[in-house]
Structures are given as structure tokens and as C-alpha cells.
Amino acid sequence: MVECIRDGFRAYELFVNKEIHYIYEKDNTYKKVIFKAKRNDFMHLCGVTYLNPKTKVEVSRKHFYELVKDDKISPSFLIEKADGTTELKLQVIANLKDILTPKIRVIDGQVTFASFSFDTGLRTGRQIFALALIEENPQSEIFVPYSLLNLQTDKNNQLKKSYPVHCIYTAERGKEDFIHFESEEYKKIKQNKTKRKGTY
Secondary structure, eight states, rough: OHHHHHHHHHTTTTTTTTTEEEEEEEEEEEEEEEOOOOGGGGGHTTTEEETTTOOOOBBOOOHHHHHTTOOOOOOGGGETTTTTTHHHHHGGGGGGGGGGGEEEEEEEEEEEETEEEEEEEOOOEESSSSEEEESSSSTEEEEEEEEEEETGGGGGOOOOOEEEEEEEEEEEETSOOOEEOOOOHHHHHHHHHHHHHHTT
């Protein structure tokens, strides 16, 4: 279990605290989802709680992240969820490394799944994982992680239709956008827009 958490952490470090924009196509229109994962979200995505070895009190999500980062997690103080979802999450958490690649598709619109609902999501094209997302707050366009779903289980195959990603980029204030992926189709559209602007 600890090794799975370490693998997931290495994947999570690729995008944590970054504002990631996903451009996808739905009904012949390009749309966008903005995603930002924070350190405090990681423990929930692992599906565990962790006890302080000395006090036997549950540590905070922030503290858990730092403990994993410093490689100070002991399996003796990890507590799995009673509903069995911990194992399912840890089976796929290392695959979060694909979150910045064209393997990802966007689940558009609110989804009701099992006992909870979420606003939108990211998933692999293959049946590996989905990352359920919710709005950070009503005034924000940013979505944050809500749950990690293992798509290798039958019941999770009920997720609604997803859409291919045409561009993934990281936006940072005061810096040029860093592009992780662009489809050839999207590149051509951008080039044509640039040419049209140059004619005025």
C-alpha cells in the first residue's frame, strides 16, 4: 500500500498546484475545463487516513502530503476505508501521470454516480481511471479533485460520454502558457486565426 501511495505521489507532483486548461470538442464547438489540484486533496484521492505514530491522532491532509514527500509513511498507521474503495483507488492512482497527456478525455456536465454527484471530470480513454471534479466555489471557473474512480470495476462503466482533448496547457500569471499537448487539428485552427488577425 505504501508503494502505491509513493507511485501516486510521484504522478501527483507533476501537476499539483498548477492551473491546467483542457480544451475539448463537443458538438463541433471547443470548450474548456480548468483544473487545479492542491496538496490537501492527495490523501482523499488515496482513500486513506493516517495516524500520528506518537499520539495515534489522525493527521491533517496537509501533514500527510508532507510525510509522503519526506518518505516518512509507515504502513502500521495507515487506515483503509471500510467500504473497500481504498484498494480500488490505489490500484489506479499511479496512472495520474497521464493527466497531462492526450490519453485524457473530458466528462462534460454533472454526473450522478453511485451515492454522490460531481460537476465534471477527467478520464482516460481506456477503462483505467476517472478523476471526479467539483467547482472550487460558485464564483470560480476552476475545478478541483473530488474523487478518484477505478474504471476497471463494472459499476464505474456507467459514466456518461466523454470528449477528446485537443489541447492541454498550464497557465501561470505573468508567464507564457506551457503547452503539454496540442492536436494537429487544433494547431491548424490556431494558425488560421493568427493569419486572419495578420490581414487587418
